[in-house]
Amino acid sequence: MGEAPNTERDAQNADARQRWRLALPAVTIIMVFSILPLIVVVLYSVLTPGDYGNVRWVFSTEGWFSVLFERDIFDDTLSLSDAHLTILARSVGLSLLTTALTLIFGVPTAWFIATRPPAARAFWLFLVTIPFWTNLLVRTIAVQEMIRSEGVFNRLFLWLGLIDQPIQMMFTNFAVLLGMAYVFLPLMVLPVFAAVEKFDFRLAEAGYDLYASRLFCLRKVILPLVRPGIIAGSILVFVPSLGAYVTPRIMGGGKSMMLGNLIEMQFGQGRNWPLGAALSITLTLLVLIALIYYTRLTSGRQGRSHG
Amino acid sequence: MLDIRDLTKQFGKGDSAVTALHQVSLSIAEGEFFTLLGPSGCGKTTLLRLIAGFEPPSGGALVLDGKDIALMPPNQRPVNTVFQSYALFPHMTVAQNVGFALEAQGRPKAEVARVVEKMLALVQMTHLRDRKSAALSGGQQQRVALARALAPQPRILLLDEPLSALDMKLRKEMQVELKRLQQETGLTFIFVTHDQEEALTMSDRIAVMNGGRLQQIASPRELYDLPENRFVASFIGESNFLMAQKLAGMIEIEGSKTALPSGFAAAYDGPVIVMIRPEHVVLGQGPSDAIRLTAQVERLVYFGTDTHIHMRLRDGTPLVARVQNALRGGAIAKVGDSVPVAFPQDALRLLPDTEA
Numbered sequence: 001m002g003e004a005p006n007t008e009r010d011a012q013n014a015d016a017r018q019r020w021r022l023a024l025p026a027v028t029i030i031m032v033f034s035i036l037p038l039i040v041v042v043l044y045s046v047l048t049p050g051d052y053g054n055v056r057w058v059f060s061t062e063g064w065f066s067v068l069f070e071r072d073i074f075d076d077t078l079s080l081s082d083a084h085l086t087i088l089a090r091s092v093g094l095s096l097l098t099t100a101l102t103l104i105f106g107v108p109t110a111w112f113i114a115t116r117p118p119a120a121r122a123f124w125l126f127l128v129t130i131p132f133w134t135n136l137l138v139r140t141i142a143v144q145e146m147i148r149s150e151g152v153f154n155r156l157f158l159w160l161g162l163i164d165q166p167i168q169m170m171f172t173n174f175a176v177l178l179g180m181a182y183v184f185l186p187l188m189v190l191p192v193f194a195a196v197e198k199f200d201f202r203l204a205e206a207g208y209d210l211y212a213s214r215l216f217c218l219r220k221v222i223l224p225l226v227r228p229g230i231i232a233g234s235i236l237v238f239v240p241s242l243g244a245y246v247t248p249r250i251m252g253g254g255k256s257m258m259l260g261n262l263i264e265m266q267f268g269q270g271r272n273w274p275l276g277a278a279l280s281i282t283l284t285l286l287v288l289i290a291l292i293y294y295t296r297l298t299s300g301r302q303g304r305s306h307g
Numbered sequence: 308m309l310d311i312r313d314l315t316k317q318f319g320k321g322d323s324a325v326t327a328l329h330q331v332s333l334s335i336a337e338g339e340f341f342t343l344l345g346p347s348g349c350g351k352t353t354l355l356r357l358i359a360g361f362e363p364p365s366g367g368a369l370v371l372d373g374k375d376i377a378l379m380p381p382n383q384r385p386v387n388t389v390f391q392s393y394a395l396f397p398h399m400t401v402a403q404n405v406g407f408a409l410e411a412q413g414r415p416k417a418e419v420a421r422v423v424e425k426m427l428a429l430v431q432m433t434h435l436r437d438r439k440s441a442a443l444s445g446g447q448q449q450r451v452a453l454a455r456a457l458a459p460q461p462r463i464l465l466l467d468e469p470l471s472a473l474d475m476k477l478r479k480e481m482q483v484e485l486k487r488l489q490q491e492t493g494l495t496f497i498f499v500t501h502d503q504e505e506a507l508t509m510s511d512r513i514a515v516m517n518g519g520r521l522q523q524i525a526s527p528r529e530l531y532d533l534p535e536n537r538f539v540a541s542f543i544g545e546s547n548f549l550m551a552q553k554l555a556g557m558i559e560i561e562g563s564k565t566a567l568p569s570g571f572a573a574a575y576d577g578p579v580i581v582m583i584r585p586e587h588v589v590l591g592q593g594p595s596d597a598i599r600l601t602a603q604v605e606r607l608v609y610f611g612t613d614t615h616i617h618m619r620l621r622d623g624t625p626l627v628a629r630v631q632n633a634l635r636g637g638a639i640a641k642v643g644d645s646v647p648v649a650f651p652q653d654a655l656r657l658l659p660d661t662e663a
Binding site: 200202203205206207208209210211212213216220221224225 | 359360361380381383386387388390395396397398407408410411412455459
């Protein structure tokens with residue numbers, strides 16, 4: 001009789017061990033490829049920069065300090081780092097604008113596709129996904145080709161006589177915005193499409209029957225119900241925009257840098273790895289804040305609407 | 308009140324065009340419970356959608372209170388719909404659903420609240436006013452859909468097979484409920500259904516449709532007693548169809564004759580179709596003016612209140628008689644028996660021999 005609990009406990013232990021063994025590959029992958037690099041980044045952010053890149057193993061908060069402040073070379077006075085703040089603000093601002101722009105173009109596109117007959121839908125979706133198979137660099141340079149001084153638009157406008165000399169569009173915030181909006185547009189279209197496709201159009205019909213104007217129907221019936229898709233699309237666009245590197249590099253050059261480029265600089269010619277690491281963590285935190293905000297937005301409304 | 312004149316609807320263009328409605332004309336009176344009845348694909352739902360304004364007609368007029376509304380958008384027509392799927396807004400509460408139309412019209416908040424309360428009381432849903440509509444049972448959703456469509460006080464309420472999603476018991480309850488609501492509000496109802504029993508029990512008048520055409524418009528009783536054609540006769544209730552000869556004011560079936568029932572003028576002599584309801588077929592001699600034949604019993608089906616006797620006439624025509632079961636009666640007939648059957652003269656209906 002005294003044996004029974006023991007065998008049960010043994011069985012439980014064996015079961016737990018078995019579970020650990022099964023989880024081990026996944027846990028290893030997460031540790032090695034996700035947690036460990038993050039620890040390295042956090043560690044490097046509190047060390048002293050080496051003379052030729054890399055770090056010296058001396059504790060220092062200088063990296064974190066430089067994220068927002070700069071020390072005058074001559075009199076050692078402290079001031080807010082204008083350059084860093086500008087880039088930070090530009091990153092957040094351009095990412096928000098990119099999200100807005102992809103919303104403006106992506107939602108009607110998704111709506112259009114979702115309201116086609118099923119056979120045609122596959123075709124339109126195929127068109128939207130083509131950019132995914134194309135190299136990011138190639139896509140970005142294609143946009144550049146459109147707006148550079150001797151590019152398609154400037155030549156067309158010159159030929160039409162709308163302008164006397166080419167408009168400088170490259171290496172401006174506009175160029176970065178345009179490039180990012182183009183590159184990230186499919187990430188908005190797809191989730192919104194999925195939401196609109198699920199939308200029961202009889203509800204719009206019911207609203208229309210009940211004296212609602214088209215706008216009232218859109219605001220009160222359609223938008224609340226496709227909202228989860230719009231929020232998902234916004235996350236998918238905003239998060240990679242914030243950390244974008246290739247597009248700002250090509251479209252913005254040195255003039256219109258974003259956070260990703262600033263970080264790259266610290267690891268390259270800046271030779272300030274701790275600052276680069278600190279900036280990286282700052283970026284991660286910004287993304288985290290955005291995600292928490294978005295999750296609140298969805299779970300709050302959705303939970304109630306399906307209650 | 309509502310005049311429908313030569314209303315036609317075509318879907319598609321050119322060779323692939325399908326005509327869903329063929330020049331339908333009918334008038335609906337104020338306060339009437341009017342039913343569009345027919346099998347699926349007969350055009351009844353298309354007609355309803357045209358009245359609601361979801362589809363523009365291809366031709367004809369739709370005159371409401373003296374004004375042609377055929378091309379008016381649905382949000383301007385004083386007509387509301389109870390949808391087959393209910394189409395309640397899943398992200399809104401019961402009260403928000405009911406108040407939707409009034410808010411869309413921009414009525415003041417106090418008025419919206421007052422009307423919503425009144426409507427919720429009318430359909431007995433006040434206790435669930437703050438429940439999300441997705442969390443309601445089918446019958447409750449039905450009530451909310453009704454209240455939502457009634458709230459803006461439309462001139463006509465359109466109901467698109469609103470009971471088809473409910474189970475039998477609930478459907479019977481809602482039939483009574485709907486009729487009560489219609490009488491209480493005095494509103495004109497246009498009700499679409501494929502269920503003939505539903506149509507017969509609730510309607511003031513019924514329009515039977517088939518293949519996009521009107522077959523007959525009549526009161527339930529008239530429709531059952533005096534169907535104008537074979538389609539109406541077979542769609543409403545059960546019927547026996549018999550081949551007969553018409554000759555000099557008499558009709559003859561398998562050699563047995565009787566005088567032409569009154570009301571069926573002799574236009575021409577020759578073959579006609581005669582219809583008789585199973586409950587009017589008499590087993591035995593019947594009255595003196597009856598047509599008397601012999602039939603062979605093939606099958607007996609017991610229904611509780613009555614028994615259906617499936618028989619065959621000498622020429623092979625199937626015949627069903629419905630005989631009420633007596634409290635202590637023995638067997639009415641046995642399978643294989645040859646029995647005398649009689650068709651009383653006043654139970655016979657002559658139908659035009661146009662549709663097979």
